[in-house]
Amino acid sequence: MNSTLQRAALLVLALALITSTGCSGGDRQDRTLVQNKGSDTMVNLAQAWAENYRRVRPEVGIAVSGGGSGTGIAALINGTVDLANASRDIKPEEQESIRKANGKTAVEHVVAFDAVVFYVHDDNPLTGLTIEQIACIYGEGGACENWSQVGVEVPGCEGQTIIRVSRQSNSGTYEFVRDHVLGKERDFKLGSRDMQGSKDVVDLVAHTPCAIGYSGLGYATVAVKAICVSGKTGEPCVTPTIDAARSKVYPLSRPLYMYTLGEAAGSIQGYLEWIRSADGQRIVGENGFVPMH
Amino acid sequence: MRRASLFSRLGERLIEAVIVLCGLSAIFFVAAIFLFVFLSGADFMLHRLDWGEFLTSAEWYPTSVSNKRYGTLALIAGSASVTGLAMLVAVPFGLGTAVFISEFTEGRVREVLKVVVELLAAIPSVVWGFIGLVIMNPLIIDLLGAPIGLNVLNGGIILGLMSVPIVVSIGEDALKAVPDSYREASLALGATRWQSVYKVLFPAARSGLLAAVLLGVGRAIGETMAVLMATGHAVQIPTSPLDSVRTLTATIAAELGETARGSDHYQALFAIGVQLFAITFVVNLTADLLVRGVRRR
Numbered sequence: 001m002n003s004t005l006q007r008a009a010l011l012v013l014a015l016a017l018i019t020s021t022g023c024s025g026g027d028r029q030d031r032t033l034v035q036n037k038g039s040d041t042m043v044n045l046a047q048a049w050a051e052n053y054r055r056v057r058p059e060v061g062i063a064v065s066g067g068g069s070g071t072g073i074a075a076l077i078n079g080t081v082d083l084a085n086a087s088r089d090i091k092p093e094e095q096e097s098i099r100k101a102n103g104k105t106a107v108e109h110v111v112a113f114d115a116v117v118f119y120v121h122d123d124n125p126l127t128g129l130t131i132e133q134i135a136c137i138y139g140e141g142g143a144c145e146n147w148s149q150v151g152v153e154v155p156g157c158e159g160q161t162i163i164r165v166s167r168q169s170n171s172g173t174y175e176f177v178r179d180h181v182l183g184k185e186r187d188f189k190l191g192s193r194d195m196q197g198s199k200d201v202v203d204l205v206a207h208t209p210c211a212i213g214y215s216g217l218g219y220a221t222v223a224v225k226a227i228c229v230s231g232k233t234g235e236p237c238v239t240p241t242i243d244a245a246r247s248k249v250y251p252l253s254r255p256l257y258m259y260t261l262g263e264a265a266g267s268i269q270g271y272l273e274w275i276r277s278a279d280g281q282r283i284v285g286e287n288g289f290v291p292m293h
Numbered sequence: 294m295r296r297a298s299l300f301s302r303l304g305e306r307l308i309e310a311v312i313v314l315c316g317l318s319a320i321f322f323v324a325a326i327f328l329f330v331f332l333s334g335a336d337f338m339l340h341r342l343d344w345g346e347f348l349t350s351a352e353w354y355p356t357s358v359s360n361k362r363y364g365t366l367a368l369i370a371g372s373a374s375v376t377g378l379a380m381l382v383a384v385p386f387g388l389g390t391a392v393f394i395s396e397f398t399e400g401r402v403r404e405v406l407k408v409v410v411e412l413l414a415a416i417p418s419v420v421w422g423f424i425g426l427v428i429m430n431p432l433i434i435d436l437l438g439a440p441i442g443l444n445v446l447n448g449g450i451i452l453g454l455m456s457v458p459i460v461v462s463i464g465e466d467a468l469k470a471v472p473d474s475y476r477e478a479s480l481a482l483g484a485t486r487w488q489s490v491y492k493v494l495f496p497a498a499r500s501g502l503l504a505a506v507l508l509g510v511g512r513a514i515g516e517t518m519a520v521l522m523a524t525g526h527a528v529q530i531p532t533s534p535l536d537s538v539r540t541l542t543a544t545i546a547a548e549l550g551e552t553a554r555g556s557d558h559y560q561a562l563f564a565i566g567v568q569l570f571a572i573t574f575v576v577n578l579t580a581d582l583l584v585r586g587v588r589r590r
Binding site for chain 2: 067068070071073074077078094097157158159161163168169170175178184185186187190191192193194195196204207208209210211
C-alpha cells in the first residue's frame with residue numbers, strides 16, 4: 001500500500017517535471033543558439049566574446065568550442081557549425097568542398113589581429129632569431145639541432161639539443177608558420193612535440209629549458225620569453241608587441257577570422273557586428289590580442 | 294494453475310530469445326564496426342594508398358601542401374616501443390601480484406587485494422595521462438636529466454600500470470586452475486612454496502599466464518588518451534626510452550577531428566584504424582587460442 005502511494009506520488013512528480021520543462025521550452029522558443037567552433041588560438045577570445053554578448057543580447061546563446069582552425073572549417077563543411085574561427089585563410093580546396101556540400105561559399109570576416117610569437121624558456125639567453133634561423137630549426141632538412149648553432153648556450157639544458165615544440169597539423173597557427181616561416185612548399189621536420197593547444201605549448205616551454213615553441217601573442221606568460229624576430233638576416237629584429245603587430249612591423253602578424261556559410265544574416269550578423277564594434281574590440285585587447293581599431 | 298504455467302513458459306521463451314539476441318549482438322557489433330572502419334577508408338586504401346610506403350616509411354605528412362606522405366612506420370615504432378616498455382612494467386608486477394594473491398595470501402587480505410587491484414582498472418585513462426603530464430614529466434627531467442619528460446619511458450610506465458589489473462586477474466585465474474594435487478605433490482617432495490611456484494605452478498599454468506600477458510599487450514596497444522598525453526606526440530622512430538614518440542591510436546585521436554569527411558587524410562586515418570584492428574585481432578586471437586589450450590588440458 002505504502003509503496004503504491006509512493007509510486008503514485010513519483011508519477012505525479014515526474015509528470016509535473018515533464019510539463020514544466022515543456023513549458024519553459026516553449027518560452028525559450030525565440031532563443032537562438034549559434035554554434036561557434038575552430039581555432040585554438042582564438043578559443044579564449046571567442047569564449048570571452050560569447051560571455052559578454054550574453055549581457056548585450058540575452059536571447060542569443062553562443063556555444064564555443066576549440067579543436068583547431070581546420071576542425072572549425074571541417075565542421076562548417078559538414079554543416080555542424082554556424083561560425084568557424086580560423087587563425088589562417090581558408091584554403092581553395094576547403095572552399096571547394098563547401099561549395100560541393102552546401103552550394104554556398106564561405107564568407108570571411110576579419111575579427112582581430114594577432115602575432116605568432118616564438119617562445120623560449122626564461123633561462124634561455126637567446127634574444128633574437130631571423131626567419132631563416134627559425135626555418136633552419138623547424139623546417140624539413142634544416143640543420144639546426146643544437147642551441148650553439150644559433151649562437152647561445154642554454155643553462156640547465158642537457159646536451160644543448162633544441163627541443164622543438166609545435167602544434168598538431170589541424171592548427172591554423174601550424175599552417176601559418178609553415179606558410180610564412182618555412183615557405184608554403186616546405187614541411188616541418190618530424191620529431192617535434194606536437195601539442196593540442198596554444199596554451200599547452202607555452203606551458204611545456206615554461207617547464208623545459210631546452211625548448212622553443214610558437215603560439216599566439218595572447219598566450220605570453222612571465223615564465224617564458226618572447227623572442228625578437230627579424231624578417232631577413234641583417235635587419236633589426238622586432239619584439240612582438242600589440243603595437244608592432246598592428247602596424248605590421250612584426251613579420252609574423254596575421255588577421256584572425258570568422259567564417260560563415262554565405263553572407264551572415266540574422267543573429268549571426270548581429271553578433272559579428274558587435275564583435276567588430278568598439279565594445280567587442282575592447283575584449284580583444286583584454287585577451288592579449290590586437291584590436292582592429 | 295495451467296494458465297500460470299503457460300505464461301511462465303511464454304516468459305521463458307521470451308527471455309531465451311532476448312538472451313540469444315544479446316549473444317548475437319556482440320558478433321553483429323564487431324562485424325559492423327570492422328565494416329564501418331574498412332569502408333570509411335576503402336576508396337583510398339584500395340586505389341590511392343601506396344601500401345609499401347604506408348608500412349615502411351617513417352614520414353607522416355598528411356597535410357603537406359607540396360608532398361603528402363602517409364608513412365606509419367614511426368607511429369608503429371611508437372606504439373611498439375611504448376607497449377614493449379609497458380610490458381616490462383606490467384609483466385613482473387602483474388604476475389608477481391597474481392602469484393601473491395593466489396598462492397601466498399588467503400581470507401581477508403586476499404579479498405582486499407583483489408578489490409584494490411580491480412579498482413586500479415577503474416581509474417579513467419585521462420587521469421593516468423594527467424599523472425604522466427604533471428607528475429612523471431618533471432620527475433623524469435629531474436631524475437634522469439632528460440631534456441623532456443614526455444617520452445617512451447613516461448608512457449610505458451603509465452601504460453604498464455594500466456595493464457597490471459588485466460594481467461593480475463587473468464594470471465590469477467590461470468594459477469587457480471592448476472589442480473591442488475600439483476601443489477600438494479610438490480610440497481610433499483620437500484619443495485619450498487617459492488620453489489613449487491616457479492618449478493611446478495608456472496610451467497603448469499604457462500599458457501594461461503601467456504594469455505594474461507597478451508591481453509595486457511592488447512590493452513596497451515589500444516590505449517589512446519593516456520599515451521596521447523604522456524608520450525610527447527612526436528613523429529619519430531625512438532632510439533632511446535627518453536625520446537618522445539607518437540602512437541597509432543594517438544594519431545587517430547588527434548587528427549580525425551580536423552579532417553573533412555571523405556578526404557584522403559580522413560581515409561588514411563581509417564587505414565590506421567584497420568591496421569590497429571589487425572594488430573589487436575592477432576594479439577587477442579593468440580591469447581584466446583592459448584586460453585583454449587589451457588582448458589583442453
